[in-house]
Amino acid sequence: MKYPKDYKTEYAAKLIAWFRDAPLFLQETQEIYNKKTDHIETVINKVAAPCPSIVRFADSLKVSIDRVLVWRNLVPDFHSAYEQAMHFQEEWLMNAAGLGFYNSSMSIMALKANHGWSDKSDKQSLDDELKQVLVQFVKTKGENIEKNNSANTGDFCPSDDAKISN
Secondary structure: OOOOOOOOHHHHHHHHHHHOOOEEEEEEEEEEEOOOEEEEEEEEEEEOOOOOOOOHHHHOOOOOHHHHHHHHHOOOHHHHHHHHHHHHHHHHHHHHHHHHOHHHHHHHHHHHHHOOOOOOOOOHHHHHHHOOOOOOOOOOOOHHHOOOOOHOOOOOOOOOEEEOOO
């Protein structure tokens, strides 16, 4: 198969590794003076690592994001690697937010925008479970019922005007 001139076969493996091996956090070392002990202490802090992205991957290869997208469209192995990388990014976002390194609202928004996540609304789940109910008005002792009372017999479902079978 003929690849674009600027594409190298190792890019597919590099793309997967870029996302699979992305750290969730970085360690920063600080020297802090402790007044009580009159010594300088070394403190190691964990800070959020940058989210692995196609933009950063393209930059690591010194190519444009557009070039990476062209490779995705023209090179089947790279397209497969891209799909796998997106799964690693999805997992990374969930873990980074779950561990508190990233704001959960921002992570959720990124997962919705880039990975097909959505909210299942209460209304949607109620609509999915909606059942037709037949309501009949019965005559109680001493009550007069109109001869043509079809509006109140349950013959039609008012929510969708569908005829209910008896």
